[in-house]
Amino acid sequence: MAEKIKNKAVFFNPFSKDNPVVVQILGICSILAVTVKLEPAIVMGMSVIAVLAFSNVIISLLRNTIPTNIRIIVQLVVVAGLVIIVNQLLLAFAYDVAIQLSVFIGLIITNCILMGRLEAFAMANSPWPSFLDGVGNGIGYTIILVIVAFFRELLGSGTLFGMQVVPKSFYAAGYVDNGLMILPPMALIIVGCIIWIHRSINKDIQE
Template identity: 45%
Template sequence: MKGDTHKLFRDGLFKNNPVFIQILGICSTLAVTNTVKNTAVMVAGLLFVVAFSNLTISFLRKAIPSRVRMMAEGLIIASFVIIVDIVLKAYLWDISKQLGPYVGLIITNCIIMGRAEAFAISNPPWPSFLDGVASGLGYAYVLLSIAIVRELLGYGTLWGIRIMGEGWVNWTMMVMASGAFFMLALFIWIMKGVVFRERGEA
């Protein structure tokens, strides 16, 4: 059991990382990473949704007929997203406003549907929950590292606090759309290089 847990986390974080190996869930990766604060909230929301939807789907896996399972999974995921949306609106109104439609778009984030299909539908609840957490964390650290670079170069701040000195000229490109594309491409390049080296392919 302990070895399994270890393997689940290693896969979720590196070998099978949802963002840079499976190229899933890119929409939100790009859209919310312009400031670290937004990213942190988004990541927390996704982690909650993926872990608990995995858990629920796994509990119900014998009750869901396989013909309608996509629909059932979609509805379970949507219910958890609604919880996240309502909580954000109640306690973090500003951020919820800035994230706009992207909170709702967690539903179509392929990571969650992907984990439900690939793992939760055929495994017991506890490992499914852990699998969800591992994938969520794999998503989290990629997003946070991209967000740190983008906010630092684009606004000269981190978490809204000024880091760069007075003379720093904001690199506006970084907070615009193209900056996100370039950063993610670079990240994929670096991480693939590391993974390939481990496997001894490059």
């Protein structure tokens, strides 16, 4: 029973209380880069979930055989292999989005969340909790990605998933899409707002 509760915490904590983006402040660079539109943001989130979950499992299986002094290299090789698989899958089945995301799928390797989870969790836990931890952190990352992309696409382009949401009559009345939302600084400010709201709700993580 105790095992069950722990697994639950491992899976659900990263959603809010231990969110990799707004609490641990990891993976900010990719948030800036891929959140201009919702669709690539969701694909990116799913890729990160997949890579994170499976690399966690693999490293967890190998954890007793990896020599400590070369563990970073081993982790990188595992992540790199998975990223290449994800990239090829995207190129095969979602070509347009893969082109939009371009180099950022490859850069999942450098995403701090991955190395952080591998080092902090997979190296010390058995495969099943590691898998849950990977999926949980991936979802925590994706939630933030989607919130930021929602506001940036809505205010920056007037669309959601590429469909026009802001009615034409608004434009006729003089409304103009906010060009700053397309630029990276606005992603930082939105993440800042999310952190602000998150911390004012969860008083216990305020420093």
